[in-house]
Amino acid sequence: MNKIAVVTGGNRGLGKDMVLALAKEGKDVIFTYNSKESEAGDVVKEVENLGRRSAAIQLSVDRQEGFDAFFNELSRVLNEKFNGAKIDYWVNNAGIGLPTVLGATDESSFDTLMNIHMKSPYFLVQNALKVMNDGGAIVNIGTGLTRFSMAGYSVYGSLKAAMETMTRYWALELGKRQIRVNAVAPGAIETDFGGGMVRDNDEINKTIAAATALGRVGLPDDIGSVVAFLCSDSAKWVNGQRIEVSGGIHL
Template sequence: MKIVIVTGGSRGLGASTALECARRGMGVIVTYNLNPEKAADVVKAIEGISGTAVALKLDVGNSQSFPAFREAVSRQLDTIWHRKMFDFLVNNAGFGLYAPISDVTEAQFDGLFDVHLKGPFFLTQTLLPLIEDGGHVINVTSATSRVATAGVAPYAAFKGGLQVLTRYMAKEFAERRIRANSIAPGAIRTELGGGLNDEFEAILAAQTALGRVGEPDDVGGVIASLLSEENRWINAQNIEVAGGYLI
């Protein structure tokens, strides 16, 4: 059995990814920060389809907590799956902020940086000794790094940086045959950044070739599929999953 860690797996894209991975027979470790009840619901849903899962607390914005998290992962791997290592890491956890550059505070900038770029960098570094050779790291980025959308400059800049980091991961982890790719969702109906109101959703749908905003399952299935053996030759790529947003 392959084992995947999905950060931010208590809701939205992370929850969908966790369930899709479980449907494909993977053991799942989901992380949460502020929503233990929702994380427990995801674990229960996975168990409901005869899967195995566990939820662990993780603040991706606090890199000092990563060594303790690695120890918690090791304990769960041994207890639940009788393994010392896992196979896949999905760096998904994140949050949104809508503000023009002129209004962004340094604290807001630093918070976004810690979660969207620094966090994935050092979490991957911390967990790398536990990733099996031939494993896979997927970083969730954003279509906003391709299309300039007013009000999300820091978020988009760090997601763009994460795309670059993904290529370097693919290069440097290649000696262990660990692949690295990134997935860039477009507008998705989730709670990120407070969610979408009807007016903004209509605008985004009109800018998307398929005529609607995405749902979490539109992306979760792609991530789970990319982890499969059938996609073993895809590496160092940023794959936009956006329904044809502003093409």
């Protein structure tokens, strides 16, 4: 039976590349999207063109009130499209970047970042474990900003640091089920994250490239293959780790 991965925020950017990389490695993929249903449908078609099954489910990770409805829909999809199978891999990818300068940060922005990057991943996984096979894997998407700092991202970076710590705790607690848990920490990537500043601002792009050993900024397909590796038997002895995928920025 084919193994099934779930990726949150899989309709664009890094998430889309994770979905496609997993499909290319032979996984069926269910992914979530926030609002762009048509865009999500296009990704489903791309996965199916690779010979794999796929489905997209709406999920807003900025609040937890919709989680029961999401998991009810996930169960329905698993029963109707995947023959009642359970999932094997879960990727916490969905996220946003908001500037949070100390002295000018409102509580609403703080709470939004907290919900998306800490509280929601925790409770999504807690619920997902009920429909997850033993022997699978969880991948949390972190950031290079837990190792180096950039002004204006103190809340985002700190929450991702908490996610990395949580990764180790989950790896310990889920070891009895042979579920591995790792974190992937991307460097700066050319996507629409943070308003697309890395992709669209030539000055920022060149500055980051100059600070990176491999001489360029990252692309979405630099990340998806690493996530697919961690969701495979090739990574069977990799557990509780933070893997930075940044091309060697700020070495």
